[in-house]
Amino acid sequence: MKILKIIPEKCTGCMRCELACSYEQTGTFQPSKAVIRVSAFEGHTSYAPYTCPQCDEAWCLTACPVEAIGISPAGAKDVADDICVGCKLCTIACPYGTMFYDIDTHKAFKCDLCGGNPACASVCPTDAIVFEEADKTDWVGPFAAERAKSPAGPLAGVL
Amino acid sequence: MTDYAYAGEILRVDLSSGKTWGEKFDVADRRKWVGGAGLGAKILWEEVPPEVGWDHPENRLVLATGPLAGLPVWGTGGLTVVTRGAMTNGATNTQANGFFGANIKYCGYDAIVFQGESPDWVYLHIRDDGVELRDASGLLGQDTWETQQSLEKTLNLSGHNLSVYSIGPAGENLVRFSAIQGDYGHVASKNGCGAVMGKKKVKAVAIERGTKGVAAAHPKALFAAADDIAHSLQTDPSTKGLYLYGTLGGVRNLQGMGALPIRNYTTNVWPEEVETKQWEANGLREGFDHRGHQCSACGMHHCHMQVISSGPYKGQVVDEPEYEGWSGAGWTIGATDPQQVTWMNTQLDRACVDVNEFGWLCGWVMECQQKGYITDQDLGFRLEWGDIDGANRLLEMICKREGMGDLLAEGTKLAAEKLGGEAQDCAIYTEVGNSPRGHDHRSRWEEMIDTCTGSGGTMDTAPPVFPTDYDLPARVHPQDAEAVPKHVGGLRGRRAYEDSLGACVFTTRAPMDVLCRSIQAATGWDVDKDEAMQTGRRINALMRAFNLRCGIGPEVEKPSKRYGSTPVDGPIAGVSIMDQWDKMLDIWYETAGYDRETGRPKPELLRELDLEDVAEALWGANV
Numbered sequence: 001m002k003i004l005k006i007i008p009e010k011c012t013g014c015m016r017c018e019l020a021c022s023y024e025q026t027g028t029f030q031p032s033k034a035v036i037r038v039s040a041f042e043g044h045t046s047y048a049p050y051t052c053p054q055c056d057e058a059w060c061l062t063a064c065p066v067e068a069i070g071i072s073p074a075g076a077k078d079v080a081d082d083i084c085v086g087c088k089l090c091t092i093a094c095p096y097g098t099m100f101y102d103i104d105t106h107k108a109f110k111c112d113l114c115g116g117n118p119a120c121a122s123v124c125p126t127d128a129i130v131f132e133e134a135d136k137t138d139w140v141g142p143f144a145a146e147r148a149k150s151p152a153g154p155l156a157g158v159l
Numbered sequence: 160m161t162d163y164a165y166a167g168e169i170l171r172v173d174l175s176s177g178k179t180w181g182e183k184f185d186v187a188d189r190r191k192w193v194g195g196a197g198l199g200a201k202i203l204w205e206e207v208p209p210e211v212g213w214d215h216p217e218n219r220l221v222l223a224t225g226p227l228a229g230l231p232v233w234g235t236g237g238l239t240v241v242t243r244g245a246m247t248n249g250a251t252n253t254q255a256n257g258f259f260g261a262n263i264k265y266c267g268y269d270a271i272v273f274q275g276e277s278p279d280w281v282y283l284h285i286r287d288d289g290v291e292l293r294d295a296s297g298l299l300g301q302d303t304w305e306t307q308q309s310l311e312k313t314l315n316l317s318g319h320n321l322s323v324y325s326i327g328p329a330g331e332n333l334v335r336f337s338a339i340q341g342d343y344g345h346v347a348s349k350n351g352c353g354a355v356m357g358k359k360k361v362k363a364v365a366i367e368r369g370t371k372g373v374a375a376a377h378p379k380a381l382f383a384a385a386d387d388i389a390h391s392l393q394t395d396p397s398t399k400g401l402y403l404y405g406t407l408g409g410v411r412n413l414q415g416m417g418a419l420p421i422r423n424y425t426t427n428v429w430p431e432e433v434e435t436k437q438w439e440a441n442g443l444r445e446g447f448d449h450r451g452h453q454c455s456a457c458g459m460h461h462c463h464m465q466v467i468s469s470g471p472y473k474g475q476v477v478d479e480p481e482y483e484g485w486s487g488a489g490w491t492i493g494a495t496d497p498q499q500v501t502w503m504n505t506q507l508d509r510a511c512v513d514v515n516e517f518g519w520l521c522g523w524v525m526e527c528q529q530k531g532y533i534t535d536q537d538l539g540f541r542l543e544w545g546d547i548d549g550a551n552r553l554l555e556m557i558c559k560r561e562g563m564g565d566l567l568a569e570g571t572k573l574a575a576e577k578l579g580g581e582a583q584d585c586a587i588y589t590e591v592g593n594s595p596r597g598h599d600h601r602s603r604w605e606e607m608i609d610t611c612t613g614s615g616g617t618m619d620t621a622p623p624v625f626p627t628d629y630d631l632p633a634r635v636h637p638q639d640a641e642a643v644p645k646h647v648g649g650l651r652g653r654r655a656y657e658d659s660l661g662a663c664v665f666t667t668r669a670p671m672d673v674l675c676r677s678i679q680a681a682t683g684w685d686v687d688k689d690e691a692m693q694t695g696r697r698i699n700a701l702m703r704a705f706n707l708r709c710g711i712g713p714e715v716e717k718p719s720k721r722y723g724s725t726p727v728d729g730p731i732a733g734v735s736i737m738d739q740w741d742k743m744l745d746i747w748y749e750t751a752g753y754d755r756e757t758g759r760p761k762p763e764l765l766r767e768l769d770l771e772d773v774a775e776a777l778w779g780a781n782v
Binding site: 011012013014015016019020022023026027028029030031032033038039040044045046047123125126 | 261370375464
């Protein structure tokens with residue numbers, strides 16, 4: 001199965017993935033509606049995008065009381081808007097914080113891998129996000145643990 | 160829908176009354192003035208009469224972005240600052256990038272216009288529609304990086320979720336060449352815009368990443384145009400180096416043509432002991448632990464953070480200097496250790512002054528000390544060539560206006576005029592008062608004539624970008640007295656247009672047709688390269704008209720004695736620009752369509768540019 005592989009060392013924090021993602025979600029450029037988000041570490045010297053890793057054991061899916069979350073042909077856990085009642089249980093169940101709630105539509109929304117051609121990966125200018133076969137899902141954890149360490153490392157705690 | 164590519168509102172802030180309000184960005188004005196420099200020029204012309212000097216409360220400080228900001232074209236977080244500036248007391252057009260333009264548009268604004276003067280120090284906080292002037296007394300004395308950190312703590316936001324553009328101690332104390340810095344390393348540095356912000360008692364603008372969207376007329380075409388611009392940047396011989404290394408390549412390249420200013424223009428030859436390799440682009444990049452720190456949607460390997468790897472400042476995180484930093488904080492003042500220069504460069508960003516002007520000032524003081532025109536007693540200490548700790552001490556004196564720092568805070572021109580005599584003869588400045596960029600312009604005639612004739616407090620045309628788009632030769636000899644002014648005058652307009660888009664001038668370096676496609680897709684306008692140029696020329700003409708109304712005319716369009724001197728060594732030893740100066744100006748005026756005698760844009764040009772009212776103001780109703 002192809003998944004979004006994140007290589008945080010390559011990310012420069014330009015947020016272009018958020019723009020492309022929000023365009024897929026809304027038709028406009030509105031990062032507040034993006035389902036990929038870029039975090040900064042060590043005060044503007046390290047960045048990492050993160051989005052739904054499409055967990056095998058998807059807690060969002062099992063937590064949903066109305067069975068609004070299914071698996072799309074692209075392999076993404078996907079929210080069916082016509083079934084979702086906006087109870088937000090999935091946003092609490094998700095351990096990665098990558099299930100979102102839209103205050104305008106009152107529905108949950110998340111990464112659906114753009115139906116198999118993820119926009120974030122195609123617009124990333126540094127190839128920090130690639131869509132490929134992989135068996136690992138936690139790309140950011142070890143990076144975040146290392147880069148957010150303080151006061152170790154030359155870049156930590158200085159800014 | 161008429162709001163494609165625009166947020167649609169201009170945020171007005173009256174600091175005297177504390178009132179803020181949104182004003183519609185008139186749809187009819189958008190295509191005529193675009194945004195950024197164009198919008199700013201219009202406001203300056205309409206709202207700042209000649210009796211309102213740079214430090215008058217009624218001066219306007221315009222922080223504007225443009226239609227490409229917040230969209231997926233590379234490098235589109237652009238900020239353009241337009242004001243009546245402290246160096247020339249005339250129009251200012253100066254840029255920084257980062258995330259200003261993106262974040263403010265997601266809040267629903269295309270620009271901020273400050274007027275009035277606050278009774279107490281404030282910062283402006285913007286979050287979607289929530290706009291508030293807040294007490295900034297706790298931020299006073301903090302440098303620009305500290306200010307951003309403080310506001311991140313106060314507002315509990317990190318990364319690009321908060322953009323902070325602030326002044327440092329220099330701006331607080333009205334240092335004439337103080338700047339506005341944002342998002343760790345992006346500086347709108349020209350013409351003392353920081354002093355204007357300081358005079359208005361605005362310490363910072365803090366913009367949260369708003370939640371609103373920006374629509375494009377043809378989003379898929381916009382992605383396609385953005386990709387084509389990116390492809391051009393990555394592959395065209397004129398931009399590939401910029402794509403890979405930003406402006407780092409400039410040091411070695413310009414040194415080779417005698418355009419790297421060394422020790423205040425006293426020589427054009429590198430000292431023998433210099434390790435050439437470490438000054439090449441990859442040497443400067445790989446000499447440090449470095450990380451990308453890109454602006455909104457940008458894929459250039461340009462803006463970086465780096466860690467100082469040796470010496471007294473080892474371990475400190477700094478902003479990788481631009482070419483201008485290696486020059487102004489380095490070669491100009493005789494400093495040749497990259498580890499020290501990069502530290503000094505960030506000190507200048509943090510205290511927040513223009514790195515070019517500091518270089519000319521510090522280099523001048525060093526030379527004057529060496530020659531005895533400024534004694535140790537005058538200065539309070541001995542400042543030798545290349546003394547970085549001394550340079551930093553000088554910076555502190557300037558920022559606090561201590562001792563001789565009070566005079567130096569007025570900038571090179573005014574300080575040199577005050578000292579007069581032989582000391583004045585060594586000083587690098589323009590008679591109009593703006594700071595030359597960090598090159599030895601005696602070898603780059605296009606930049607010297609552009610600096611001296613520019614109306615925005617710096618160069619108007621800047622280095623030629625795809626001149627063949629406008630039927631001009633791809634390149635001309637930099638000391639060709641006929642071809643150079645034709646190039647500078649002939650391309651006049653393109654840069655002002657770029658400065659109005661909310662984009663970075665390094666990512667707009669694509670063929671004009673390709674750039675226009677991105678603007679068409681964003682706005683829905685059928686704009687082409689001729690309209691773009693026409694719009695840019697309109698902006699340039701209006702800024703010039705503003706300056707003329709302020710009493711700044713052609714009589715001050717010349718370099719200081721040292722700035723226009725003849726190099727004594729190096730690749731262009733003995734070649735004199737001043738021998739050709741009048742002839743070059745004649746050609747430049749002819750090409751630009753300006754009247755040589757009065758400096759005014761000719762009435763027929765103004766009419767062609769749809770500036771009937773300006774024609775009338777400059778030439779009278781019957782011309």
